[in-house]
Amino acid sequence: MIMHAVVEGDQVAFAALYDRYVELVYSTCLRILAEPAPAEDATQEIFVRLWRKPESFVPERGRFLSWLMSVARNRAVDELRARGRRRRREAVPEDDQDLLATIAADGDDPEQRAQVHEEQLLVRKALTGLPVEQRRALELAYFGGLTQQEIAVRLDEPLGTVKTRVRLGMQKLRRALQDRV
């Protein structure tokens, strides 16, 4: 496990980890923050923190990729909130065609890249298979940094409806991504 080497202070391992995941982290931050400069800053902070406190990742709590994406999402949302200008990305940020668009497999680790690519296509297919309301609720929460209450206000929907959409959407995604990601 590459993170074991990073915990040991292996700079080469950290460099390899960076090269493998930086695009995913940066893309997530950019998706949330909508601007390259703060996305770069957030990405930098995430990896610097990862190097300085690699023990924050606990393998028993899940896969590294899931943890890293969670860290990236939370860091970007924190930044979004700190800037006080919530970027509401609820206006259908990516249409179905975009979601199903082919991803350029130009990474430096072909095997890892292919795996991530496959999972990415799987997620996109799962998202496009969701009802628009459910997908929108999930995206507003995950990428918009909105709570269910805020989503309800934004969409002018009852909180219970939003909760149901989030729950159903998550369940469908879970089934679609079973044993993956």
Next chain:
Amino acid sequence: MTGAHVSEEQADEFAIGAMEPEIAALVALHVNDCLPCRLIVAESRRVTAGLALSVRRARPPRALRGRVFRETGISRPGPFTWAARIATAGAGLAAVAVAVAAFTGMVSIRGQVRDLRQENVGLQTQINDALAQDVAIKAVTRRLSEAERLSSEIRADAKDDRALLLAILSPESEIAEVFAVDESSAIGRFVWDREQQRIWFVASGLPARPAGQTYQLWVNAGGRYVSLGTFNTDSAGFVRYQTWAPPTIESSENAVVTIETAGGVQERSGPSVFVADLSGFR
């Protein structure tokens, strides 16, 4: 939270970030100390991580890598750098290989040119040698030709000498002494071979005539001088002139050698040099 633990629905709300911040803080505290709830949340995070993977991929600027490494204090190059360096080194090696190949090609071409030049020098030497030999051969040939010419002349002279000698020894020949008109030291003989109808004029100590002049031999036949031709001397002042006796002349009173213009004349007009009395001839 349901009771003391986190439900799957709450874990999903927590993982996707849709939970109110105060409740999320409580869940986080509980998850830290509750392994079953931590696993449930981890599963929800696995699903929400898929949302992150669905994002359209964007490539960060390359400068970001340097920023991160500077911030972390990493000095050892990572695989990317190593790959880049290896690629660069590979490109460099390729360039060097190309340069070496090109250089080798140039060296090869230069070597070939050098060999050709050496071969050309060798050929030129051979040509020069052949030319020198040709010159030598031509010189030898010329000398041989000259020698052959001299030999031919000598043979001709010998033949003339032999003929003159035979004429002098022949009972059919008549010989008259030739006298110089002036008091020069020149001496000579006039020989007429009646059998062969040949006439010789032989003299020595006779100065060579300058350009534009010649000696001309005459015989007096019935009070009229008939030309027997012109001649000149060699560098030693010797002359042996041979001609055919005109068939119309059976006898002659005397013979005269005059100095005439080059090519000879029809009638004697120049000064006399030699005189031979032929009155004693038959």
